[in-house]
Amino acid sequence: MNWKLPFDIPLVTPTMGIPMEFYDALGVIVFVVHISFIYVLIGASTASVIYNIFGAITGNKTYDKLAYKMTNPTTISENMGALWGVAPLLVISVLYTGFFYTAIIKVSPHILHIVYGNIFAFLLSYAYKFSWHALENSKGFHIAIGVVAVLTFYTLPPVFMSMSNLYLQPETFSYVQSIWDIMLTPLTGFRLLNFFLTAFAFSGVFMIWYGMRLQKEGDVEVGELAVNQGKKWFLFATPVNVAILPLILFVFSPRIAEGLMGTIFIVLPFVASIVLFALYLYLLKRWNQDSFSPKEVLSAVTLMLVSVLLMATARHGIRVVSFEEPLALQAKATESYMNASLEEYKRYKENLKNAPQKDLNDPAVLADEKGCMGCHAIDEVLVGPSFKSVAAKYAKKEEFVSSILQGSEGKWGEVPMPIQDVTQEQANKLGDWILSHK
């Protein structure tokens, strides 16, 4: 296979002697925290807008209250989600520098949507939250703000997932030219479908937990609605997800999918799917129940998190399998480049040391050393005028020397004489010499 890879950064990786398993585990755990917040962000912001619309149509105040309550998890999860997104990227970018950075550049400038689109979505979601009471009588406008905020949040995963699919498959570097080449692939579509379904299911479980918390705090009516709705979010989103989870690893490039066969990682999505299905049955059985015991909540949350953790570990498996070959190729290429480069540099330094001392008191040597002869000759026009014609033009040395020191423009045609890096004394010496060519 033909690979196109950048060199590795020629500085030691700061693993501090800690075994790589630590970094693998760190990468997986911080990712799980990050993606959990992102799931809640997507789900809670969507739910808030939907219940706001329900409330406005039906006039049922409980929906409106639930919608308002859902803005709190939105605020927390958008902040924490962005923050915890940094940690996995930090780990990846120090261990797999070349792949990660190449992918980011390949999807530029669209990747900047992660910054500017996110700021836009954040500000709209704050506007939606903090104008809740002020816009109570202009529900249409208020809902419109929320809808635009949510839709903007929805535009972020496609961008980010394109980058992620690119860096996970370094073989794509040789042919992917823009973000669309990777976004409009079955892999990205498939993973996005899984992402959104998981986000809604996860948020459903979150709403069950949140609803029970509200009930405990005395907000019984809103809490019951949250639990009731949370179950539905999970139950509607999960069946398709259960079906597609085990397939995801097979949509990666054949090199990776085949590499995963025979490793434990290929099994994990099946297990994750079974766990989700178990949770599905568990909640289905409690279809008529709008209040859960703490133990039931704990079971639901645990099953959901286990499923997410299994998928995150499978995702790590992709890195293990996919990066083995390119990392080795990269290390080899980097070593041979750096050795050749440093050898040449040492030779250059050696030559510099052994070079005969130049007599800079000789104006001809000085002129050569300072690059004058790159543009000028004694008696022919190169880029600039010949020294003979210069000597003929200037009667006073001072005027001429100032052209050397400060540069000049417009005296000999369009090309300017740049400022020269010489001392006043050197300029005088050059001036005397050049003007002597009469």
Next chain:
Amino acid sequence: MFDYPIFEMPVIGQRMLMAINAIIHIYVSHGGAVGGSVVLALLAIWAHKRGDLAAYKMTFKILMVFFIISTSVGALTGIGMWIHANILSPNAIGGLIRVFFWKWFTEWIVFNFEVVLLLMWFMTWKKNEATVESRAKSNRLGVYYAIASWLTMVIITAILAFMLTPNFDGQPWVDPEVFPGKVDYNNALFNPTWGPSLAFRTFSAIAFAASLAIMWTWIIGTFSSNQEDKDAKPRIIKFLATIMVVTVPLSVIFGYWYLSIIPESALSMIPTAMMTREFEDKFSTMYMIVIGIGVVVLLSTLIAYFAPKRMPYIAASAMVIAFLVFWGYEERVREFIRKPYIIYNYMYSNGIRPTDVPYLNKVGVLKHATFIEDANKILAPDGSNQINVGHSIYLIECRICHTDNGINGLKSLTKGWSQQAIEARLNNLPGGGTPYMPPFVGTQEEKKALAAYIHSLNVQGELK
């Protein structure tokens, strides 16, 4: 550098793309998060100690503005710095992360505290407003938030200072002639400008934040329908002005200390950095700008301090604008005077290391340009693709600072130049009055190709 794919930003160029993000970030991180956390925590404590409930309530309104802007614009442009750096200069940011991984990781942990404490402080404020005890509890959250905020600045300042002054004499952070480079993490961290730049940033950020808070107090106090807010306005402005009276002189003192440690070759570029090449030895104009900013800050501070009630909006906004200009300049200057390096003495702005130069001069900079197609990097025997090859070199060596025909465009910079003149100019780099430009790197053929490409920008097209 040559081994990564290249993203070209037309018209505004790479530098401006980064600068937009960087300037927004520094405004919000300094004025909103680091300085803002200190100022708002002090304001809340002051109002609470005086039993001034009106001022305390108004502090929340100011906090709300700071909260919204810091957590959205501030935090995301912070991540944006990384992404932009990645697009522009993967080798530089990749190197920095190899050197500073654990510091960045620590900063991320501190950042967690910062965000969580801010969320807690802000989201529980209303609940905690009720009693004296709960207000004191809330204020403690504010103090912890301010400490966490400041700690994030401590770490990131070390990294910025490292790029300008990587190490003390005789205490190298790495030996660039050894592969793989073994980094001395302590020499990298404890670099000469870390302390002074941190002190300078700390106090000027607090002063900046106080000026922003004065402006918001003015706006809220003036337009509020609530008489209590109107009455609280002058008291708060006076207190904030007191903060400025203390922090502005401290910023000046530490700013001077910072300047005194910057290497001379970098210092001499400040006028060019602030304006353009036209002003390169006009230190007097530079001083006028600095003095102008200082006078505006000083006058508006004095007005705020002595006449908080009658302070006009123009004074409040002039104060903020002066700080915006100041921070904009500070960033531009700091980024500029590092040139021609991106990591001083280790890597040029275009990502090429000085140690790579002799080798690349021998084999050509395009030899290892993995992501450039052969047709654009291997000169055809008849020279028919010379301009395309030149364009590839432009992408690698020039586009980090130049565009074709936009900001700092090569087209207008070389208007009327012959190809020979351009080539002679390339021979002379970084001489010729442009000490901030790295040398040309590559073979003679590549230099000719680049000159041909630059020359072609000013050649009219053909109708076929």
